[in-house]
Amino acid sequence: MIKGRSIKSIARLIAEAKGANHVMFVVCWSSVTQTRQKEIGIHYLQHDGDSILASDIGKISSFNASGKEVKRKDLPLIKKMIPQYRTWKDWHGREHDGIQHRTMDVYPIDFISPPSEKLSLRDIGGVMYISTRQIDLLSDPVSVMHLANLLLEYFGEFEIFDLSRYKITDLSARQLQWEILPQGKYPWNKASDIVTPYLAKLSQSEKGVIEHRMREISKYEPDFLATGRGGYSGYFVYGFTSKKLHFLESIHLNNATYVFGDNWEELSSLSKEEIINGEQGHLRVIHDKKWIGKIRQLLRA
Structure with a gap:
């Protein structure tokens, strides 16, 4: 022992x-x-x-x-756009809210993949x-x-x-990383009840950014929603079955959106590393100023 x-x-x-x-x-x-x-x-x-x-x-x-990020302070600073959620008033006093990107000088980051x-x-x-x-x-x-x-x-x-002393039966492992919620429409007023508890530890700005992303996808009323379990906690899959599209989003600010076809079963068996860096058929949409336009283009098609 x-x-x-x-x-x-x-x-x-x-x-x-x-x-x-x-x-x-x-x-x-x-x-x-x-x-x-x-x-x-x-x-x-x-x-x-x-x-x-x-x-x-x-x-x-x-x-x-x-995984983990290693800040490379031995290298020169680089420019990076940081998304921030803000509210403001126009000249007529009307309040608006949305994502603004602030350019900052930061150290380069080396990412060490998770085991x-x-x-x-x-x-x-x-x-x-x-x-x-x-x-x-x-x-x-x-x-x-x-x-x-x-x-x-x-x-x-x-x-x-x-293992040399005992025989262990080889089994096909049943993966339990995802919980598929009941079928039905998931507009934001319904999806928010599921997503919000995962945002509790985020700052107000981070929470606003993540909610904005999730709300934008939910605007098109996905009819499939799966939530990650265990180490996938904070990951969500929004599905639009008639369009054969599944959007993988998370509460992690720096993660991109990953768009898969109707191969949900294949997606559910992959590790996060395989999803993010693998060669499976998917589209990676970076969270930059063009993100909303790209998402709308996909969902309006």
């Missing part, structure tokens, strides 16, 4: 594995409180093989789900465990250490399961 807040050396894992190389890190399902299960999003797991990217609760899980390691529910000898994927302790020390520290952040402990 490995216990603690974190580990700094793979030697401890190798010693605990007692010569095993082909292993899984596991935590007994019954030892995890229901409160903790809900906090990290694994309460959605129900059947052997169910898999989910768990929620962000700390530094390690945040990196696992969303996107998922947790699964597995039946091992009749006992249900939360499990990592199968790993080779000696093949990739960096990812092994990340998995170990991820479980310690979530649970404070884990066991190392020797």
